[in-house]
Amino acid sequence: LEQNAEKRAGIAGGYVGKMVGSQIENAHAYDLQKVEAMRSAGGFAGETGIGALANVGGISLGDLDLTSGLIPALQTFVPVIKTSSVDGYVSGAEICATGYSEQENNYVGNAGGFVGYLLGGTILGTEDSKCGVHNLKTVDGKQYAGGFAGLIMPGSLLTVDSSSEDGLLEKLLEKVITTPSYLASVLNATLSRVTYSEVTGLGSSGFTVGGMHKEGKEYKYAKAAGGYVGMIQGGIIGDINNANAGASVTGVRTVTAGEYAGGFMGLGDVSAVAEVSSGGTKVLEQLLGLGALDALDAFRTYVYDSSVTGAAAGGLAVSAKEGECKENQEDGTYKVYSGNAGGFAGTLLNGTIKNSSVTELKLVEAVNYGGGFIGHSGKSGAVDLDKVGIIEGAAGNLLGADLGIADVCGSTINDSDVAGIAGGYTVKSENGDGQIAGGFIGYGDLARMDRDTAMNLKQVSSGGTAGGFIGQTSYAYLVDAGINSKLLDPVLKVVLALVNYLLPLDEMPEDGSTVTIKVPGLIDVKALYHNGVLSVNLLGLEISVELGDREVDGSRQVKINIGDSSVTIKATGDKVTEEEIKDVVRVSLIKANRTRVAECNVTGIASGYDVFGAGATNDSNGTGKGYTGGFVGNNDEGLFKDNNMYQADTVKGAPDQIGEFSGNSTIDSNYTNLQDIEGDNNHYFVYRMWDRDGLTELYTQDRNTHINDDVSD
16 A cells, blocks of 8 residues: 555545545534645545545455445445535635646645545535535635535546556456446446535635646646536536535636636546546446446436526636647547636536526636536547447447437536626637637537526627537537448348338327337337337437328338438338338438537627627627627537527627628538528527617618518517
8 A cells, every 4th residue: 555655645624634435424614714735625525535445456356245245335435424514714714735746647736615536425415404615715726626626536437557546447347247237336336426515605705716826937727627626527416306406606706727617617527437447448348348338327427406606796707728639649530629618617528417507607718618608518538439339339238228329428408507797798719729609608519408598698709719609519420421330230220120110000009109119130129109100219319210191003101210310212012121221321320419409598688799709809800710600600510499599789700701690500411401400490689779760671781682571679
């Protein structure tokens, strides 16, 4: 253990320094003035860790009978804090972590108002006795800083080197885990969870989170900072079954970081499965070998029913100061950037946020991706589907899984909102190489947004692309046109089975019934028959078949829907062959994973909101690259449905790179058109501050093209 001594030193907490595999209940630290440490500092606990696991590397698991009692044993290792809190001194509590390490996965410099570094721990409050920190003044960490926690990680996924005392999962996979359900139990037993938690600032001035420090003549910043947590991987905040169990942050004035800054979290990511072993993806391969796509769900970050409220005196300002290119190391074709900021999250990768909010937002400043709610929402490089053969090795076992590829590889934000201060909030993206800004989300990379709202927006501006609600969307190819794909074969078989099930029937199934269909070479699937359509979910991809009436010559039209694509073929008999539908299915699968924005709204302040792209300002048009739109700046095949933009005032950018709703729309998949992706019940409302001329008709700027004669207030 001496080789790991440096990882256990330099830790301080207002109640306990380092908490290992124990339980604390109804504990309170009062009148806290300051906690300072090199590695981890927390108002209540400096660090928590999985107990007794430091010895796992020296124990032969084969000598122990863990198969019958592993989960209870693991739960005894997990640190638990219940109904405990920290109260700052009358002048406020200050938390500071001074250390920093360039070594990968050596987490030094973690500061949190309640806990500096939460590793596989559980923090449980109640509705009457929440776990939290009150009268907080400042949190500063050179690496990760958060109002509640600096860093939150799962306890089972950290075998990053041969000398680590933290990890467990890889050894257990080799010895005792044999089924997906058992694996899920192990993951859940060591997952970091927090329920009923809160952070409150010092009076009307609130609290600040950051880590700015000077190195030589240069100023440096914490890598990730958030009003609640700096970075979280594979953790759960709140409870999906209890709307009252979420986290609240009240009175946060500023959050400042280098790469990732957010009013709630700086960076939310899946657990770093690609780093679990020196082989790169060894654990992930083993998970998929068990057919455990649903087990990947345990790697995701979830935030339920949580809120952020800016300081009473001036609201909340969030800033990300340093951007880097996170280029795909395999081929360099996929590039994303850090330097991202959002009112709720700087960056969310492969995560889920539901029923959460930001209020009293004043300003979001980002080097690259900036958003009123999230700067960057997308997929993580930790999950490389092609590399581990997710389709080829496990498709047969995964057909019945509720969790699909699209959900594993993108982020979801549902029923959430952001609202500005009385004068409105501003989102800026400037001085970076990938400047994208949006009133709700900056870069929605495979993001899925439903029933989200941006309110009291004043201005969105970017040196590149800008949109009133979302800056830019994206899509991902799951099948490359013209070549064989690992996904093509199972989809072909499912479509063929659905069509050939319906064609010979003289009488259709009962409406609303479920039928079992045999899929040759795979497994039996259960399909729903409703309103004349037979449908099934394959790895998160909706597939359905509908028959037309029989023609005079006996043939029938067969409508096949795959994802967002719809095609029709002609069946001349009671059966079709694979060759007849293969090309149709391939084209439909070219793009099955895209950004989706549905039932979302953006509303400006009383005098309307402005969108400035390509470096445009109040006084000048844009001259740079990038697109500008009232709702979306650059729509790269994203799907928009039932969305509204209210009180847009000025949309300004570079010539021929602007639009009322979308600044630019790209369609390359060859199976859809602009009407399909943007024409489904989306509305934008022309805003006029003064309308004393009895406006009844609307024309384009050339005064020749009539747009609409149905003008209302």
